[in-house]
Amino acid sequence: MKISNIILGIGAALLLNLPLFAQTKTRNKTEYCENYHKEKCKFQREDIEFQYNSQSKSALFRPGQSCTFNITVFKGFDYRMTFHADENLLQGQHLMYKVLDARTKKVLFETSEDDTNLDFEFVCDNSLNLIIQLQLPEVSYEPTDESMYGCLGFLLESRNSLKTGF
Amino acid sequence: MSFKFKPAFILYAILSFALSFGSGCGGADKPAESAQANDSLAKELADSIQAFFQIPMPGEYYAHLKRLGLKSKPGLLNPVANIASYTGSKEKAINFGIYSSDLFYSSNFDQKADVLKIFNNLRKLAEEMGIASVISENLLKRIEKNLANNDSLNSYANDVFFDASANLEKNGQGASLALMLAGGFIESIYISTELAAGEKEGGAVYQYLADQKFPLENLFHFLERHKNDSRVSEVITAMAPLKNAFEAIKAEPAKSSTNTNEKRTIGAGSTLILSSKQFKEIKEIATAIRTEFTSKSSSK
Numbered sequence: 001m002k003i004s005n006i007i008l009g010i011g012a013a014l015l016l017n018l019p020l021f022a023q024t025k026t027r028n029k030t031e032y033c034e035n036y037h038k039e040k041c042k043f044q045r046e047d048i049e050f051q052y053n054s055q056s057k058s059a060l061f062r063p064g065q066s067c068t069f070n071i072t073v074f075k076g077f078d079y080r081m082t083f084h085a086d087e088n089l090l091q092g093q094h095l096m097y098k099v100l101d102a103r104t105k106k107v108l109f110e111t112s113e114d115d116t117n118l119d120f121e122f123v124c125d126n127s128l129n130l131i132i133q134l135q136l137p138e139v140s141y142e143p144t145d146e147s148m149y150g151c152l153g154f155l156l157e158s159r160n161s162l163k164t165g166f
Numbered sequence: 167m168s169f170k171f172k173p174a175f176i177l178y179a180i181l182s183f184a185l186s187f188g189s190g191c192g193g194a195d196k197p198a199e200s201a202q203a204n205d206s207l208a209k210e211l212a213d214s215i216q217a218f219f220q221i222p223m224p225g226e227y228y229a230h231l232k233r234l235g236l237k238s239k240p241g242l243l244n245p246v247a248n249i250a251s252y253t254g255s256k257e258k259a260i261n262f263g264i265y266s267s268d269l270f271y272s273s274n275f276d277q278k279a280d281v282l283k284i285f286n287n288l289r290k291l292a293e294e295m296g297i298a299s300v301i302s303e304n305l306l307k308r309i310e311k312n313l314a315n316n317d318s319l320n321s322y323a324n325d326v327f328f329d330a331s332a333n334l335e336k337n338g339q340g341a342s343l344a345l346m347l348a349g350g351f352i353e354s355i356y357i358s359t360e361l362a363a364g365e366k367e368g369g370a371v372y373q374y375l376a377d378q379k380f381p382l383e384n385l386f387h388f389l390e391r392h393k394n395d396s397r398v399s400e401v402i403t404a405m406a407p408l409k410n411a412f413e414a415i416k417a418e419p420a421k422s423s424t425n426t427n428e429k430r431t432i433g434a435g436s437t438l439i440l441s442s443k444q445f446k447e448i449k450e451i452a453t454a455i456r457t458e459f460t461s462k463s464s465s466k
Contacts, residue, residue, distance in 0.1 A: 034332050068217040071382040126433035127377035141466035
């Protein structure tokens with residue numbers, strides 16, 4: 001068998017099997033979400049000394065899905081949190097979330113349908129666990145791999161509370 | 167079609183046949199595993215509806231203790247040589263958490279002597295836990311170059327801990343993740359109570375220690391989710407005295423601070439009060455549990 005025929009055979013085999021490698025890549029969409037919150041979440045307002053908090057997280061979601069998660073916030077710290085979601089999870093609608101005291105279940109904050117600002121900033125007077133309840137909007141989608149899933153990121157930042165004034 | 171091309175087409179046929187399976191296996195998914203991958207994706211999404219519980223990383227804990235004025239003490243770390251005795255999967259996962267906490271302590275409190283050895287230990291445990299990618303040869307080289315830089319070391323430790331957590335979750339090893347978090351928490355409480363031995367009741371350090379009651383509650387929720395794993399149920403039993411000791415810390419009415427800016431204030435109303443007696447009890451319990459966790463392996 002001539003070398004040129006071998007090369008031709010290998011080249012043709014590789015070329016015609018490219019779609020299979022592409023399929024492998026889309027199966028790893030969960031990995032794609034891992035650092036989504038670090039890359040996509042942005043606060044609307046600039047502020048000083050806030051640092052990334054390790055309770056931030058990203059995950060893969062379906063449109064219309066809801067989620068609950070718990071974090072701890074500590075006395076003497078300022079916090080701010082925000083979310084970002086892939087557009088196919090929202091399709092022009094808003095992500096809604098509530099923040100509750102984990103012990104009393106009292107609602108401390110909730111987003112409104114009119115407000116696109118997802119940032120929530122607060123001073124923590126005494127340490128507590130918070131429950132964050134998230135709701136993605138129901139959207140219409142074709143059941144193809146691409147639009148059924150999307151990444152959602154939660155970014156939490158914190159700093160030692162700033163004392164202002166004389 | 168010329169007969170001289172026949173061998174090339176035979177070769178193409180063989181290669182295509184091999185590749186059509188190869189793209190599904192050998193590092194990517196076999197055709198059978200693609201169905202499994204979709205199933206695991208569906209399960210991951212189903213699980214996401216359940217509550218999940220975030221635990222702060224030990225690095226943030228130590229950074230704040232240092233800001234509060236605590237000083238390092240020698241001889242607190244889990245000896246690196248102990249790794250040889252961790253043969254069971256339970257001890258490996260727990261001590262991945264313990265050594266991670268040691269790393270954060272070392273980088274925050276300038277205890278650099280064992281940093282490289284701890285990273286090597288973590289690498290060995292990561293390989294044995296099936297998450298070898300979290301500490302690459304490249305990362306070790308960068309660590310060696312930056313041993314003098316606390317911020318870089320802390321950043322590397324953050325990345326390793328985060329990647330280990332993400333990998334364990336992704337690989338369906340939630341129970342191992344729970345063990346790792348438990349190990350990290352116990353080590354952090356053990357070290358911090360040793361550092362805080364001379365602190366006064368009512369001070370900021372006592373307050374911050376008392377407030378660890380809250381992440382401990384979340385940790386126990388996470389452990390409970392995996393209690394069907396016998397390794398996790400053993401850890402739940404082992405850590406129950408610590409949970410009870412923290413639960414005994416009562417909240418008292420507290421005055422809200424004067425918030426002079428526009429930000430919302432939350433958590434007003436009550437604050438946890440830790441007594442010297444309770445501190446001593448927590449210190450003793452944490453030390454006992456830590457000794458159990460770092461001692462020789464059981465068979466699991």
